Every structure is written in C-alpha cells, then in structure tokens.
Amino acid sequence: MHRKAELAVPAAMAVRPRSSRMPAQLDVLQSATGVVLALFMWGHMFFVASILVSKDFMWAVTRMFEGYFFFGRSYPGVVSTLVGGILLLFVAHAALAMRKFPANYQQYRLFMSHRAAMRHEDTSLWVVQIATGFALFFLVSIHLYQMLMHPGDIGPYASSDRVWSGRWWPLYLVMLFCVELHGGIGLSRVAAKWGWFASATARQTRRRLKLLKWGVTAFLLALGLTTLAAYMKIGHEHAAQAGERYTPEQYRSVTP
C-alpha cells in the first residue's frame, strides 16, 4: 500500500554547474567602496571645515596630514599617497556602480517615464544619484588629479588662493552638492539594501532612515557652503599676495 505524499521532484537539488560567485562579490564591493568613500567624505568635510575655527587650526590639521608632528617636518607625499588610495577606491566604485546605469537610450527613456508616472521619492532620488554620480566622474577626477600632483598646496592661504584666485570655487560648489546628495542618498540606500538600522517595523525603519538621510545631508551642505564661503573670503582678501604661504601665529613672533 502506498501512503506517501509524493512530493515533487526537487529540481534545485539536482547536480548542476555552480553559478558564479562574482555577482555577489561585486555587489558587496559596490556597497563597501561607497560606504568607505562616504565616510571619508564626512571626515574630509570636517577637516576642511577646520578653517571655520581658525586659520591656525586649519594649518595644524594640514601639517598633521603631512606628518609634520610625527617627523618634525612636512612630507606632502603622505597626502599624495592618501589621494592615490582614494582615487583607486573612487575608480573602483565608479566602475561597479556603472553596472546599474541605464545601458541604452531605451532603458533611460523607460525609467524616466516610469519615474514621472510614479512620483515616488526613492525612485526619483535614484535619478539624482545617477546624475550626481555621473557628474562626479569628472569633478572628482579633476580635483583628485590636482591634489595628487600638488599635495603641498593645502593650507589656509594656499587653499584659499586656489579657491579664489585659482578660480576653483565654481567646481567646488557644484561638487559639494553632488557629493552630499550622492553620499546621503547612497548611504541610506545601502542601509535599506542590507537591512541595517532596522526598527521594529519596516515602515518605522523607512521613516527613520529618511529623516537621518535628509538631516545629515542638510547639515553637511550647510557646513560645506559656510566653509567654501570662508575660503572664498580669505582668498579674496589675500588675492594681492596670492602664492604666499600662511605662517601660524606662534611662529610669526619668532620670525620678524
């Protein structure tokens, strides 16, 4: 007598060639490079914003990165190395993220009409992320190349002169918005993607992530704009002596 439930043949359990693990690894790397870059940008923002405290403080921060307080003198090469690392990360992230870009005009058109019909925040923000990401390909490349080649040109006067007399401020202004929007949206997307910061309910998680995202973005934009304004102001005032390096207060009294 048969008394069995007779389950279906479990096809997934049959022997078959194993799928590539690469998609999983690329996906993780995309998120990881993005998160590292975003965290770096937060740090970066605080370091450049040191000018808001005082020129001396900013000078000290700069010297610290050049190893001045460790070795007794500045090695701008340290900055170059750091910049090189970031550049590599940036290129990797761009390459990974490019996989998600619309591959042709048809895909682009489909997505844009979908976005227009849906009027859905996270869908629309993805377009912002794609657009800012695309812009950053160029903006960040220019910036990083400059930093790579002229690592010593960082300082209260050197940076301000670059911003103002070197006419870099339009680039920084655009880049500021691109970076903060891209990073803010990206970080919250990564959190949702991997289920980080989960609250009791999914709805609550969404609400909190959204609040956090816009809060952080608004704060960083405000900080960034103020900082840029400060450099522009110093650059403007220092335009006549452009090229001259800043000497901190404590050393000024020694050297007449």
Place this chain on the structure above:
Amino acid sequence: MKTIYTDVLVIGGGLAGLRVGIAARRRGQEVVILSLVPPKRSHSAAAQGGMQASLANVIQGLGDNEDVHFEDTVRGSDWGADQDVVRMFTHTAPKAVRELAAWGVPWSRVSGGDREVVINGERVTITERDAAHGLIAQRNFGGTKKWRTCYVSDGTGHAMLYAVSDQVIASGIPVHERMEALSLIHDAGRCHGAIARNLITGELVAYVAKATVVASGGAGRLYRVTTNAVINEGIGHAIALDTGVAALGNMEAVQFHPTGIFPAGILVTEGCRGDGGLLRDGDGHRFMPDYEPEKKELASRDVVSRRMEEHILAGKGARSRFGEHLWLDITLLGKHHIEHNLREVKEICEYFLGIDPVRQWIPVRPAQHYTMGGIRTLPSGQSRSLQGLFAAGESACWDLHGFNRLGGNSVAETVVAGMIVGESVADYCEQHDLNLSTALIREFGAREQARLDQLTDGRGSEDAQALKVRMQDIMTTKVGIFRDAEPLAAAVEELQDLIRRSRNIGLRSAAPGANPELVVAYRVQRMLKLAQCVAYGALMRTESRGAHYRADYPRRDDAQWLKRTLATWAHDDDTLPSLSYEPIDILRMELPPGWRGYGARNQIEHPDTAVRQAQVDAVRAAAGGGDRAALQQSLLPFREQLPPRYRGPNERIDEPLP
C-alpha cells in the same frame, strides 16, 4: 481548428481541478488544465475560515473523529447527502490536511498551555494539551459538535491554493490560462474532451482527451447578491447540461451565507462567529439565542440565514440607504485576535466599508454563497450517464452536501475530491483508449463556431447584459432564501421567456480578440438554462430541506422527497429541463433521518426510517462499544470505494498508530 490531444483534460484551475491534475499526472497520465484565469486567482483563494478535518488536536476537539464529522455533515445536509461519499470524505480529510502540510501550507498551530477564547459571548480560559503543541490547530464553525476547522489565519483557501498550484508547476502540468470550455465533445454516451475558446484571441481550440473532468466551481453569479467571484457563472455545469446526457443533481439546493458584507455581498468568514462573534439586530440585541437556544450563531448556515431574514422581516433590521441589514459584532474578540486570525476580514472592512472591526460592528446580510447542486456523479466522480466525464468540487454532486453544506467542508471537499477522483480518472485512463473520429471534433467545433457567429452576425436585437441583470433579479427576489409556489412559478415563466429571448441576442461591438460583450452573450445563454434548473427544481420540490425552504411546505418530507432532483436538458429549443428523481436509500444509511439538532423539528417520516433505525440500534448494541472502525464498517462499508492509498486509519493524539 487547432486540436490538442491529452489523456486528461481538466476544466477549471481551482483547488479541485488542480488536485485532480496532480493525482492523474503522478499516475503517469498526460494532463492539461484549462482555466478562465491564472489558477492562483481562482475563487478557491477566497475561502477564508478553514477546512474541516477531524484531527482532534485542540482541547475543544477532544473526542472528535471521522464518526463525529460524518454525523455533523449528514445532519448539515438534512439527510440529502450520499452517506457513502460522506464516509469517504471524512476519512480522507485528515490525510488531505496532512498532505497539504507536507506541501508547505502554513497551518496555524496549537500552542500548549492556557489561552483566552470567546465562547457564547464570554471570555474563558482554556488549556491546550502540551502533547498537542505544534500540531495543526482547529477552530469552531457552525453546525459542528467539535472544533474541527483547520485554518491558516483567515487566508486558508489562499494558502492551500498556492501550495497546490505550486505543486502543479513543480509537476510540470501545463495550465492553459484564459481558456473557456464552451461545449463537451461527446458521442454515444462517451465524452471525448471539449471545444474551448481562447479568451485572449477569441479562437476556438479542440481538446481531445480520454477523460474530461469538470471542476469549474459554483454558479453564484446566477444571483445578484453573491459572495462568489465574477467568474463563478456555472459554465462548467452548463456545458454538462448542454450534452443532454449528463444530469445535474439538486440544482435547487443553493446556500446563502449569513455574513455577506452589506450591500456588496463580499464574504466575511464564518470564522468570525466560530471565534466568538455575535449577530445583533437594529437595536443592538443579540437575537440568535431567541431562535436557536442550543447552537445560537453557530447553527448551520441555512438555519442562521433564514433566522436572519426572518428577523429582518419582523422589522428588527438596521436601516440604511440600501435597505435593511443586521450587524456582525466581533469587537469582543479583541485587537490582537482580529489582527492575527481575522486579518483579511479586517482588511475588507477597512477598504470596502471604511470601518475598523476592532471597534465597530460590520453590516451584514445573507448572500448567495454556494451551489450544492452539480454534475451528478458516482462516488468515483464519474458521471452516471456520460462515460469519461468526471466532476469534482463545487461543480460536482457526488453528493457530499445534500441540501446544505457545512462551513469548512467546501475547501476540504475540493482537495479530498481531487485526491479520490484523480485516482479514478487515472484508473479510467489506464483502462480506456481514445477512440473517436476527427469528424466528430470538426462537427462540434463547427457547431460552436456557428453559435458564436449567430451572436455576432448583427441580426439579433436582445441585449445580453439586460437579460443577465433580469435573470439575477429574478433569482434573488423569487428563488432566494424563502421560496413559495407563486413567485417560483412566476420565476420559471419569466426565465422561459428570457431563454427564448436569449436566442436572439445581438452585440453592439464586434471587436476581434477577446470581445467581452460576446463573452457575456454566450454565457448568459448558458446561465439562463442553469437558472431554470434551479427555479424549476425549487418549484417542483414541495418540501423544505436544508437550504431549500418552501414557505408553503415548511416541513421536511422524507416520505415523499428523500430523493435527488436530476435535471437534463433534452433539446436545444426547450425552455425547461427534464426532471427525474433518484431515491435515496434509507436502508443503506448509517445515520437514518432524524432531527438535525437545530432548526425546525417537524419532518414527515419515511416508513423505512424506523426499520433502519432499529437495525442500526441492534448493530450498535451488539458491538457494545468495541472497536469503532469495525462497528462502522458493519454499518456502512465504504473503504473499498476509496483508492487503496487512502484506506489506512488516521492517527490522533488519543488514537496513536502502532
């Protein structure tokens, strides 16, 4: 015309049809399933409350077994059921639940220890056995002595349908979706398949098969107010009727569910009352205990629906702009219970009524719910008059439900019938060869094409939609819960007129492809005949039994009417079915006719009842409380009618298997 050959053709992609398909496929038969809609959209998904099977896991189900389930079902049917079939069903139901559990249905489970429940309006604490912890739970339903209804929250049908449908996909059974069978190909008392219409392209396709199974569900849309889906138009019944050979049984037996949402008729599950919900009238008074002191809200559906309408007629309804209704109060069950065990009900209330059932009462009124009648078959599922035609589920009358179905017995029937009928379909295919002339296929195809052409040729003048609305009105007002000779006669006469007019339907649009207007037209022609079987059968049955209630003949008349109505449609140009009657043999009954335990207590006895009762009593006395299976077998041997694989005993906590 494209012709597709297969071993088994299943018409209907709901639970019954899918389960038949799986059974036949696993016996090595080629199966094709036709479905009006994607199978997971079938009306089986709408079954909310649960499936009856005597597992006896919960403490309130203690002592439950096949015997109790059998008696409840027979009483519920008002002795209209075929007791052999009821035995086969109650024996297989626990196996069906357990099979579905193995297929992944997330049955709600027993939690050992104390829990609070609402019984008869009171919160009481009951203690579940630790031995039952983690086993499948049961809830209370109407017309049952024990808590027997296994459930998945209140989405039981959905969960079952998805699990079974997934097994169909896993088995590689093709489902031809949006395919509507328009007629059965038959010749010399044997069925050979069906002519079907593709509802996307409009083309006709012939399906030729050794065995054809109709599992097309109910015919609720004969009525205006129904809980049924819009696809439940009884076309499967109608194409069987159309053969002139196959008979429909007991079409006048139509169930009205007590709690259709008013006025839309959307179902809220019997589980609401099973879990402790109450019915209240316009004054907020709980009225059911006044009528049914024993079972109260949980008498069988026919009784509760009748009492509700009676109460409304007595002027006690709540008034609204759409007419009168009553209230279903589940507020006493509490937020947690409603959000976990009645969540579909909550969603329906929120979306369609804009109310929160945790705090507010639900407006309800009985609505057409179930078609007990169907294609009359043997216990094996095969038609008694057309070889090779099988039926299962709501479209069949093998006859599990008699004149009233118990809540929870329909989804149970779909899978159980699928298991049993599927095996006999496979047996039939093993024993028979396909043997027909292609001329026959051509002839049937040409006949259907001619019928469609006649509708689209632009010469007709009748509006199909208007005919349909009129039919639904007649059925709702004259062939409803309370029936009487005069309105029934009027209904029959007017339906005759509508049938004649339906031969002269003209379409307003002639768009190629699906053409929804054409669909309405050819369906209404078929539905009218079916409606006439209901109305005429109701007019002729001069007694009250189960859901069939005649105000002019309020007594159940076993002496005259313990028999099934069989309807056939002899000629295309008839306007009435030919009725004949099939007696139900009391001398074979395990449970001879008596009082149901609720409802009226005024039946006219059949002389055989006393004879059989004496025999049964003698057998029981002789057995003296020995092995219940042996006693049962001596009263009504049924096991040999079951497929061998389903004959074994069912294990329970208190009835362990060695």
Place this chain on the structure above:
Amino acid sequence: MIESPVALPAENQTPRRLRITVLRYNPAVPEQLPRLQTYELDEAVGMTLFIALGEIRETQDPSLQFDFVCRAGICGSCAMVINGRPGLACRTLTTQLPETIALAPLPGFALIGDLSVDTGKWMRAMSERVESWLHSHDVEVDLDRAEARMEPELAEAIYELDRCIECGCCVAACGTARMREDFVGAVAVNKLARFRLDPRDQRDDADYYEVIGDDDGIFGCMTLLACDDVCPKNLPLMTQLAYMRRKMAAVGWRGSDGANHS
C-alpha cells in the same frame, strides 16, 4: 456604536461627475494605435473602480477590457495603474481619488487589451525560474500519521510572507524591472524568503543562490523600494529583499563550501 457608513442617511448632495480616462489598445486590432478614451459617469455611494468600470462596460462601451475576479482584494487579478501608481482596482474607492482618474494597464506584463494584462504567464515563468515550491527529500510522508510539528509563531511568520497574491504591483512599480525585463522582481525574492524560513523546505542558501544569485536576481535590486510602498498586502518586501541579499552575499564570499546536493 451602531453607526457605520452604510447606515448614514443620504444627504442631498449632487454626486461628483467622474472623468475616467483609460489607455486603450487592442492587440487584435493593431492598426488602431494606443489611445486615451475618457468616460464620464456619476459617482455612487461606496463606488469602487470595479463598480465604475463595470458600469462603463454595461452602459457605455461593451468592448472595454479589464480583469476582475474576486472583487474583494484577495485574488490579485485587477492590478492596474491608477493615477500613475499600481494598485488593486477592485478595492480602490472612487472617493479616495480626484474627479479625474487615469487608468492604464500594468506595465511589465504582456498586454491582452486595454486594462487587461497577462500576469498569469509572467508569474508561472517566475515560479518555474526560481522554483517557488516546497522542496523536500521526504518523498515518503505517511499520510496516516500525525503531521510534523511546527512552532505556532513560525507558522504565522511563514503565512505572513505567504500572503502574496501575485498581483504584479511590485513588478510594475519597480524601476529596475522596467529597465531590465529579466529582473526577477520582489515577488520572487519574497517567495524564496518564505521557503527559506520554512524548515520543511530542505534547500540551503547555495541552492537559492543558483536561482537568484546574479544581477537579474537579488543583486539586480537597486533598492528603489517602490515595491514595498505599493504592495497591496503590505508585505515586508524591503526587509525580505535585504534578508535574502545578506544571505546570498554570504554565499558569494564563503567560497566553495556551499556544495550542491546530489
């Protein structure tokens, strides 16, 4: 307590005149290009789009195609784009919409005609692709014996994910699915999450990786979250997508120990 919407007496309000614009196209008549057609009708009390469209077909245009089955929000047949967003038409009350209502067929699925799309074919293909049925080695389940036990909370958690009605809203709302038609969609990932949760399914993560471990599967998801926002059953899609992504990523980094069954 005894008051409810249907019990309220009718006020002497003039009903709103609804303007329902439908994107129409019948593939059987390819020479007639897709077009917008507007129907006007009076709003009625408790009117849903099911009732409104039915009335239009009965009184104005018998050729209008759309799908309804259960008309109670449980079968998933009637998903369409309502004023730009996918949703179930049968349970959308017209009172929740402005007087002008735009209806379009669900994108991402083969069009049958007007508002009717072939979600059934898509869903079956999806089921076959990700093998969305319970996989078990126990082919010898004895149906006479008591069922295997399961914790009540676990059964409820499985049902929570089992409530999907395959309406297609999540796919239609998904920008990724719109751009890349091979994307598997939230519906499939949720199903696998459901089976992964179910101890009766004996597949392991490496098995699931085989069916969704690529850029058309879970790694194609760009977390636009529209699926989570439009799901008529409020399924926790964001949570399940993230969950499966973590599990599949773990398979991807674990190396070769995810050996296949034989």
